[in-house]
Amino acid sequence: MTKMRIGAAGWSYEDWVGAFYPKRESKSFDWLSYYSQYLDTAEVNASYYAYLSPKVAEGWLRKTEGIDEFRFTAKLHQDFTHRRRYGREEIEKTRAVFDVLRDGGKFGGALAQFPYSFAFDEAASAHVRRLAEDFENIPLFVEPRHASWRRxxxxxxxxGLGAPPCAADQPALGEAIPFAPEAVGGKLYVRLHGRNRAAWGRSVADLAARRRGEKPTSDRDPNERYDYLYSPGELGEIAEEIKSALDGVKTAYVIFNNHPGGQALANAFEMIALLEDRARVDMPETIKHRFERLRKIA
Amino acid sequence: MRTATIFHLDLDAFFVSVERLLDPSLEDKPVIVGGNPLGRGVVAACSYEAREFGLHSAMPIRKAYRLCPHGVYVRGHGEEYVRYSRLVRGVMEEFAPVVEQASIDEFYMDFTGCEKMYGSFLELATRLQREVWRRFSLPCSVGVAGNKTVAKICSDFNKPRGVTYAPPGTERLFLERLPLEDMPGVGKKFLPELRRRGFFRVGDVARSSVEYFAAAFGKAGVDLWEKANGEGSTALTVERERKSVSKEHTFGEDVADRETLEETLFGETAKVCRKLRDKRLRASGVTLKLRYADFKTITRSTKIPPTADDREIFETARALLRKAYDRRVAIRLIGVGTTGLAPDTGQAELFETERERRRRLLEAIDEVRGKYGFEAIDLGRYESRRERR
Incomplete structure (x- = not known):
């Protein structure tokens, strides 16, 4: 029997207030505590931008106290995946945070998400190998985005490294890797970024402009490309693909990253119904109100 | 002769059901799919609540609006219909050895010879119906009979959410009392002519002579007479449109040896790719089909960057096979299909020099095969096996 771990990429979004978090909050109200009452998994994205203090992780443990089932997965800092320049110090700092989560019994694993430009070649394969060594004993998930990694x-x-490849659903542009969940070592990791094709294309164009040293054509909200609500049919198709990859899987992570306006959460609740075969899913009034569709399963 | 068992599954008010999944506030309301109520279009579908006002599909939408002005008119979400249709088809394929998709919301399945496997057909029909509801919240009706015509009439008999079974030998009895307008093929023109001649129920036609019907109505008359007597086709048309290119192989004897399976898969893949290149198509999806000795059939699919390259498609299909073949049951049939077909624009792409080179190589191979037959070149996979023989 597979344990389905369905959640969102992050929980600190202002625009989730009203859509998920209640509007009038008391001083002691905490987003993560509230989140963990409804979902048992969260992916930490902040660790990609900054080396977090172990104290922060201790805070997470406190806020999810009493919910033994809760797990965090955390994205590796961009030094490891995008800049690909790091040393002992960076490894130590990263491990310190993981250790706190692990000792608290709530660590799901680390996610190495590589950029689209990271194509499979000798240097790339050496880098991934080194990363796996540097994070030995840490469950590692690898998310390459270039189609060459399908070879x-x-x-x-x-x-061979025991690192399940993370399957990402996103608009099919250029040589982006197609969505194909695959389990390794009894684990499966799926990330769903939404299919906002237009905004995704614009953001790729902006990135290319920045690389050329030019100014992007406009200053758009970088989150625009995640602004997407999967339709029930799309979720049904994704659920079928995930199910067909579940043979022998003990834990399957399904993380929604289409966070704007709480869409990730609405889709997460729908996915719970689909993958866990549930007619009803526990969710707060706020989200039922915002996404009418959810009333079918609420 | 073995009696055939044909299922007909029809999704109830399909477009409306999908619209309600997208927007639950449409539940219990008269819903009409077909766009602007003041426009020139026709009703593509309408809910049962709307049918109570006399609406039906293909009715001019303005007329529908006159009859049911308080209805909810929606433009429709074609893409979602296609998506759900595919998902439902996937469920059918898990159960049935052969599936014919007759339209976006209708499927025929051939369960002939499967009674030992599934026990009661009535139970199986209910199970299929439940499965479609459980997985996708779509209501459907199922008809079971000895041929397609009667199966379709059965599925229509008790809509929505009906299950109707006409066991072999009871077809005539079942049809007898039905009004003639319930027969497929009896439309607005045919019906008044039949009535004028005193035919109102199916039984009236069945009891008449085929010669009379041949003389009075020609081929259409003979067809109707045969249908009225419970006759009909049992041949399922697989692949109505070319949305996929696939090949499959049924083994003379069931096979459990992985190497043989992979070799066969390789051969079938090569044929598929040849066909793709012939038609100047590239595929962006690969499907593996396995039928076990006990007739359980599974399909596994995955997406790939568009290609018609033997190696890429074979490697993908083989990976699916290695992942999927986990039962200790021998294989009766193996097949490979390609979907998501798009014209091969022939443009060399970035990072693709190697692929491009292979594409030209493969075109050259096809030319040789065209001249000397398919077995002339086999890309070096059969070699090892042949030497051992």
Whole structure:
């Protein structure tokens, strides 16, 4: 029997107030505590931008106290995946946070999300190998975005390291890797970024402009590309694909990153109904009110 | 002769059901799919609540609006219908050895010879219906009979959410009392002519002579007479449109040896890719089909960057096979399909020099195969096996 771990990428979004978090909050109100009452998994994205203090992780443990089932997964800092320049110090700082979560019994694993430009070649494969060594004993998930990682050699490498490849659903642009969940070592990791094709294309164009040293054509909200609500049919298709990859899987992470306006949460609740075969899913009034569709399962 | 068992599954008010999944506030309301109520379109579908006002599909939408001005008129979400149709088809394929998709919301299944596996057909029909509801919240009706025509009439008999079974030998009895307008093929023109001649129920036609019907109505008359007597086709048309290119192989004897399976898969893949290249198509989806000795059939699919390359498609299909083949039951049939077909624009892409080179190589191979037959070149996979023989 597979344990389905369905959640969102992050929980601190202002625009979730009203859509998920209640509007009038008392001083002691805490977003993570509230989140953990309804969902048992969260992916930490803040760790990608900054080296967090272990104290922060201790705070998370406190806020989810009493909910033994709760798990955090955390994105590796961009030094490891995008800049690909790091040393002992960076490893130590990262491990310190993981250790806190692990000792608290709430660590799901680390996610190495590589940029689209990170194509499979010798240097890339050496880098992934080194990363796996540097984070030995840490459950590692690898998310490559370039289609070359679908090649047999690349998949064997990732499998050999015991690191489940993370399957990402996003608009199919260029050589982006197609969505194909695959389990390794009894684990499966799926990230759903939404299918806002237009905004995604614009953001790729902006990124390319910045690389060329030019100014992006406009200053758009970088979150625009995650602004998407999966339709029930799309979720049904994704659920079928996930189900067909569940043979022998003990834990399957399904993380929604289409966070604007709480859409990730609405889709997460719908996905729980689909993957856990549940007619009813516990959720707060706020979200039922915001997303009428949810009333079918609320 | 073995009696055939054909199922017909029809999604109830399909477009409306999907619209209600997208917007639950449409529940219990008369819903009309078809766009602007003041426009020139027709009703694509309407809910049962709307039908009570005399609405039906294909009615001019303005007329519908006159009859039911308080209805909710929606433009429709074609993409979602296609998506759900595919999902439902997937469920059918898990159960039935052969599935024909007759339209976006209708499926025929051939369960002939499967009675030992599934026990009661009535139970199986209910199970299919439940499964579609449980997984996708879509209501449907199922008809079971010895041929397609009667199965379709059965599924229509007790809509919505009906299950109707006409066991072999009871078809005539079942049809007898039905009004003629319930017969497929009896439309607005045919019906008054039949009535004028005194035919009102199916039984009236069945009891008449085929010669009379041939003389009075020609081929249409003979068809109707045969249908009225419970006859009908049992041949399912698989693949109505070319939305996929696939090949499959049924083994003379069931096979459990993985190497043989992979080799066969390789051969079938090569044929599929040849066909893709012939038609100048590239596929962006690969489906593996396995039928076990006990007739359980599974399909596994995945997406790939568009290609018609033997190696890429084979590697994908093989990966699916390695992942899927986990039962200790021999395989009766193996097949590979390609979907998401799009014209091969022939443009060399970035990072793709190797692929491009292979594409030209494969085109050259096809030319040789065209001249000397398919077995002339086999890309070096059969070699090892042949030497051992």
């Amino acid at each position: 047999d050699e690349a998949r064997e490498l990732v499998r």
